[in-house]
Amino acid sequence: xxxxxxxxxxxxxxxxxxxxxxxxxxVAALGVLCLSGLLPLLFMTATAFRTQADWDESRVGLPTTFxxxxxxxxxxxxxxxxxxxxxxxxxxxxxxxxxxxxTLAGYGFSKLRWRLSGGVYxxxxxxxxxxxLLLMVPIYVEMVQLGLLDTYGAVIFLYTALNLPFNxxxxxxxxxxxxxxxxxxxxxxxAGIHRIFFRIxxxxxxxxLATLVIFNVLWAWNEFLFALLMLQSDSVxxxxxxxxxxxxxxxxxxxxxxxxxxxxxxxxxxxxxVFQRHLVRGIVAGAVK
Amino acid sequence: xxxxxxFASVVFHSFTRWDGIAPAEWVGFxxxxxxxxxxxxxxxxxxxxxxxxxxxxxxxxxxLVAYLIHRxxxxxxxxxxxxxxxxxxxxxxxxxxxxxxxxxxxxxxxxLGSVGLSSLQHxxxxxxxxxxxxxxxxxIWTNFGYNVLLYLAGMSAIDPTLEEAARIxxxxxxxxxxxVVTPNLRSVLEIVLVxxxxxxxxxxxxxxxxxxxxxxxxxxxxSEFYIYQQAFTNQNMGYAAAIGVTLVLIxxxxxxFQIRVLTREKE
Numbered sequence: 001x002x003x004x005x006x007x008x009x010x011x012x013x014x015x016x017x018x019x020x021x022x023x024x025x026x027v028a029a030l031g032v033l034c035l036s037g038l039l040p041l042l043f044m045t046a047t048a049f050r051t052q053a054d055w056d057e058s059r060v061g062l063p064t065t066f067x068x069x070x071x072x073x074x075x076x077x078x079x080x081x082x083x084x085x086x087x088x089x090x091x092x093x094x095x096x097x098x099x100x101x102x103t104l105a106g107y108g109f110s111k112l113r114w115r116l117s118g119g120v121y122x123x124x125x126x127x128x129x130x131x132x133l134l135l136m137v138p139i140y141v142e143m144v145q146l147g148l149l150d151t152y153g154a155v156i157f158l159y160t161a162l163n164l165p166f167n168x169x170x171x172x173x174x175x176x177x178x179x180x181x182x183x184x185x186x187x188x189x190x191a192g193i194h195r196i197f198f199r200i201x202x203x204x205x206x207x208x209l210a211t212l213v214i215f216n217v218l219w220a221w222n223e224f225l226f227a228l229l230m231l232q233s234d235s236v237x238x239x240x241x242x243x244x245x246x247x248x249x250x251x252x253x254x255x256x257x258x259x260x261x262x263x264x265x266x267x268x269x270x271x272x273x274v275f276q277r278h279l280v281r282g283i284v285a286g287a288v289k
Numbered sequence: 290x291x292x293x294x295x296f297a298s299v300v301f302h303s304f305t306r307w308d309g310i311a312p313a314e315w316v317g318f319x320x321x322x323x324x325x326x327x328x329x330x331x332x333x334x335x336x337x338x339x340x341x342x343x344x345x346x347x348x349x350x351x352x353l354v355a356y357l358i359h360r361x362x363x364x365x366x367x368x369x370x371x372x373x374x375x376x377x378x379x380x381x382x383x384x385x386x387x388x389x390x391x392x393x394x395x396x397x398x399x400x401l402g403s404v405g406l407s408s409l410q411h412x413x414x415x416x417x418x419x420x421x422x423x424x425x426x427x428x429i430w431t432n433f434g435y436n437v438l439l440y441l442a443g444m445s446a447i448d449p450t451l452e453e454a455a456r457i458x459x460x461x462x463x464x465x466x467x468x469v470v471t472p473n474l475r476s477v478l479e480i481v482l483v484x485x486x487x488x489x490x491x492x493x494x495x496x497x498x499x500x501x502x503x504x505x506x507x508x509x510x511x512s513e514f515y516i517y518q519q520a521f522t523n524q525n526m527g528y529a530a531a532i533g534v535t536l537v538l539i540x541x542x543x544x545x546f547q548i549r550v551l552t553r554e555k556e
Contacts, residue, residue: 123353222379
C-alpha cells in the first residue's frame with residue numbers, strides 16, 4: 001500500500017493529464033456509462049413513490065403524489081421488515097465472524113512460526129479456486145444432517161467458510177507488510193504474542209479491516225443462491241430471497257416491488273459510498289501482489 | 290471443514306444414484322455416460338459459452354475506461370466512484386428490474402411506442418434470440434466496474450516515469466496505452482480474463498433465475514441452473530453432482546489453458 005501511495009504522491013496531477021486531441025467523445029461515452037449506474041436507482045425511486053393507478057396508466061413517469069404507502073405495503077404486508085432484520089443479522093454475524101477469523105489466521109500465517117504453516121496456508125488458498133456452485137448439492141445435504149437447514153446458522157457458517165480463504169489471503173498479505181522490527185522491539189520490551197497482536201497489529205490494521213468489512217458486507221447482503229437453498233420459511237429468509245415474493249404469479253404490485261428492491265439496495269449503496277476508498281485499496285492489494 | 294467435506298462428498302456422489310434421502314447406490318461412470326449424451330446439458334453449456342462472449346469485451350473496454358480515469362480526464366473523480374455502482378446492486382435486484390422493464394407491456398416497449406418506434410416493440414424475454422443477448426448485456430454491465438477497478442489498481446502501481454518518457458519521445462496516448470502500460474499489466478490481465486470466464490460459466494444462476502427462470506422452455510438454461518433443477522426439482526442428487534464435477538473440470542481446463550497461453554507469450 002505504501003508504495004502505491006508514494007507513487008501517486010510523487011506524480012503531480014498536471015503531468016498525468018491525458019494529452020489527446022479530441023478527448024470529449026470518450027469523456028461523453030464514459031459519462032453515459034457511469035450515469036447508467038444511477039438509472040436503476042432513479043427508476044426504483046420514481047416508481048416506488050407512484051401509485052398503482054399511475055403505473056396502470058403509464059409505465060414510465062414521475063410520482064404525482066408524495067406518500068410512503070408502497071413502502072408500508074412492502075414493509076408489513078409483504079414481510080420485507082422481517083427479511084430486512086434477517087439480512088442484518090446474517091450479514092452482521094458473517095462479517096464479524098469472518099473478520100475475526102481472518103485476522104487471527106492472518107497473524108498466525110504471517111508473524112508466528114509453526115510447523116506446517118506454509119502447507120496449511122497453501123491448503124487454505126486452494127479453496128479460493130473452487131466455484132461454490134459445485135458445492136450446492138453436498139452442502140444442502142450436510143446442512144440437513146446437521147439440522148441447520150432453515151436457520152441463520154446455515155448461511156452464516158457457510159458464508160464465513162466460503163469467504164475466509166480470500167480474507168485470510170488479504171490479511172496475511174497485509175500483516176506481512178508490517179515490519180518485523182516492530183514486533184521484535186515489542187518482544188524485547190516483554191510483550192507476549194497476544195499483547196503484540198492486540199496492542200500493535202490490530203490498531204495498525206484498521207484500513208485493512210475496513211476493506212474486509214466492506215467486501216463481506218457487499219457479498220453477504222447480496223448473496224442469493226445459498227440463501228434460496230437454505231432459508232425456506234418466511235421467518236428466516238433474507239432480503240434477496242424474500243423480495244422475490246413481491247412478484248405475484250398473476251398480478252404484481254409494482255410500486256411495492258420497487259419499494260422492496262429499493263430497501264434491498266439502499267444499505268449496500270450507503271455502505272459502498274462510505275467505504276469506497278477501502279474497497280479500491282483491497283482490490284489494489286489483491287491484484288498487484 | 291464446511292467446504293472441504295462437501296468437496297469430497299460431491300466427487301463421491303457423482304458416481305452414485307441418489308435422491309438425497311435413501312442411501313446412495315454406486316453406479317460407476319453411469320452418470321457421466323448419460324451426461325455425455327444429454328442434449329439439455331449441451332444446450333446449457335452452449336449458453337454458458339455465449340455468455341463467455343462477454344470476456345473479450347470485459348478485457349478490452351474496461352482497460353480503455355480505466356486508462357481515461359487513470360490519466361485524469363475531466364470528471365475522473367466522479368467516474369471513479371460511479372463506475373463500480375452497477376456491481377453494488379444485488380444481482381437479484383438487477384434481475385428483477387430487467388424482467389420488469391422488458392415485459393411485453395413494460396416501460397421499454399411503452400417508451401418505444403411513444404417515440405414512434407412501435408416497430409421495434411418486442412417480447413424481449415419471449416425467445417432465446419433476444420433474451421440471451423439481454424442477459425449478456427446485463428452481465429457485462431454489472432461486472433464492468435469491477436474490471437475497471439482492477440485495471441486502475443494495476444495502473445497505479447506502474448512507475449509514472451515510464452509513461453512520461455514515452456510521451457517525451459513523442460508517443461501518442463494509444464501508443465502509450467498499448468505499448469507501455471498494457472505490457473506492465475500482465476498479472477491484472479490474467480485475473481480479469483480468468484475471473485470473467487469463471488463468472489460466465491459458474492456465477493450465472495441469479496441472473497437466469499430472476500430474468501427468465503430458464504425459459505422460454507429450457508432455452509436459457511445454464512449449467513448451474515440445470516444442476517439446481519436436477520438436484521432440487523427432480524431429486525437426482527447423484528446426477529447433479531456429476532454435472533457439477535464435469536463443469537468444474539471444464540472451467541479449470543479453460544482457466545489453466547488461458548494462463549498457459551499468457552505465460553508463454555511472456556517468454
